[in-house]
Amino acid sequence: MLDFPLSSADFRARYFERAPLLSKAIARRCIWQLRDVDRLLEVIEPQDRSFQLFNQGLVPQHTYTHDAVEVGLPRRRLDKAPFYAQLRSGATLVINRVETNSLECRRLCGEVARFADLQTTSNVYLSFTGSGTFGKHWDTHDVFAIQLLGRKRWLAYAPTFPLPLSHHTSESFSQQEIGPAQLDLVMEPGDVLYLPRGWWHQVIPLAEPSLHLSVGTYAATMHDYFMWLSARFLSQQPSARRAFMPESPPTSAVREMFEQLRDAALDPNALRQFQHEIERRERHASDFDVESHIVNLGLVPGGSTTVRLAANTTFGDRSHVLVNGQVLQLDPLSAQIVGVLREGATMALDALCKRIAGAPASAVGSALLALAERDIVSIER
Numbered sequence: 001m002l003d004f005p006l007s008s009a010d011f012r013a014r015y016f017e018r019a020p021l022l023s024k025a026i027a028r029r030c031i032w033q034l035r036d037v038d039r040l041l042e043v044i045e046p047q048d049r050s051f052q053l054f055n056q057g058l059v060p061q062h063t064y065t066h067d068a069v070e071v072g073l074p075r076r077r078l079d080k081a082p083f084y085a086q087l088r089s090g091a092t093l094v095i096n097r098v099e100t101n102s103l104e105c106r107r108l109c110g111e112v113a114r115f116a117d118l119q120t121t122s123n124v125y126l127s128f129t130g131s132g133t134f135g136k137h138w139d140t141h142d143v144f145a146i147q148l149l150g151r152k153r154w155l156a157y158a159p160t161f162p163l164p165l166s167h168h169t170s171e172s173f174s175q176q177e178i179g180p181a182q183l184d185l186v187m188e189p190g191d192v193l194y195l196p197r198g199w200w201h202q203v204i205p206l207a208e209p210s211l212h213l214s215v216g217t218y219a220a221t222m223h224d225y226f227m228w229l230s231a232r233f234l235s236q237q238p239s240a241r242r243a244f245m246p247e248s249p250p251t252s253a254v255r256e257m258f259e260q261l262r263d264a265a266l267d268p269n270a271l272r273q274f275q276h277e278i279e280r281r282e283r284h285a286s287d288f289d290v291e292s293h294i295v296n297l298g299l300v301p302g303g304s305t306t307v308r309l310a311a312n313t314t315f316g317d318r319s320h321v322l323v324n325g326q327v328l329q330l331d332p333l334s335a336q337i338v339g340v341l342r343e344g345a346t347m348a349l350d351a352l353c354k355r356i357a358g359a360p361a362s363a364v365g366s367a368l369l370a371l372a373e374r375d376i377v378s379i380e381r
Helices: 008-014 036-043 080-088 103-116 224-236 252-263 268-281 292-298 332-341 349-356 361-373
Strands: 019-022 049-052 063-068 073-078 092-096 119-127 142-149 154-155 183-187 191-193 200-204 210-217 306-309 313-314 320-323 325-331 377-380
Touching: 008 320, 036 142, 049 080, 080 154, 092 268, 103 119, 103 210, 103 361, 154 292, 224 252, 224 268, 268 320, 292 361, 306 349, 332 361, 332 377, 349 361, 361 377
Parallel strands: none
Antiparallel strands: 019 191, 049 092, 063 073, 092 119, 119 210, 142 191, 142 210, 154 183, 154 200, 306 377, 313 320, 320 325
16 A cells, blocks of 8 residues: 555664655555545544644634434534534644544554554544644654645754653744754655654645645654663662662762663663563554455455555564464464565465465465454455
8 A cells, every 4th residue: 555665674774763754656546535534524423532623723622513312322423514614714624543433544554554663543634725734843753644635735844852752742842943944845645754753844734625644653762661671670679769868869879770770771681571562562453354254264366355464463483473462373374474474565365375385375365364363464355
């Protein structure tokens, strides 16, 4: 779905947490129409945190929604007249965590997660005129902005507070030190812009229907590691449990504590355990496919069926994977399939079957279904 122009390793070496990256027309197969927006609006029940309108500030939700009772259950519904009026007057619609309501957005989150090897969530931004803007701000997570409909202008500025943490907010920092824009571009359908956290940016709608998906990636930081290490290690050390007396600062105890913390932080076992805890808490769900798993009980080669590894899959040796917090053992055929897919590409089912030597297509299809049931691979038909 996303044909990035460089490998994940090159991205990490050259751009990750360093600089923006514009990839032109790599999401051409994901272009939306306004009818796709309609379908999204039809399934989402507007809630305070997940569904927001901004028009020179946050628009109170009660002004464009109404409460109803449907089959005895309370519901909140959009009031179309004021909702449309807000959009016509320049409001921007923001739907947070949209991947929970849109399979297409969830798949795009998975594509970014596989490329960046990080957890992802997504918000969608819809506008129709050029009057709405959020002003200059920065985010505390990296962003992959995917233009799905129409165009939108982006201005990006170098950070004045690099790599902010989750509790930092751009509103707390002065904009007077912001230099000239490092990027001034118009995103077109299919374009993807990577923007590291801390980069000031301003998104300006144009006078046309425009929708982009903002996929946020979330990485553990060195701050997280030392907080984790301190919670597990320092409380066990007598030097850390001594009283800190202002009239007699315990210089020697502080020095001893930091030497112990330094040694603990560099311990390969501690580094490995922290990484494992991150991997075990990550979750990913592949697409449902009742027809293949229950009705047909197999995959038929041909057509446009594609296969790829699921996001957030970690490998041990050739016969073990860690996915959704569980270590799973693979049979020889499944291990061979996973080995081919580890190259990182989305493969057509036919091409994958040809790569698996000595196994009939039916056996490869059955193995793929078993892998999909355990969320190790994603199959798209």
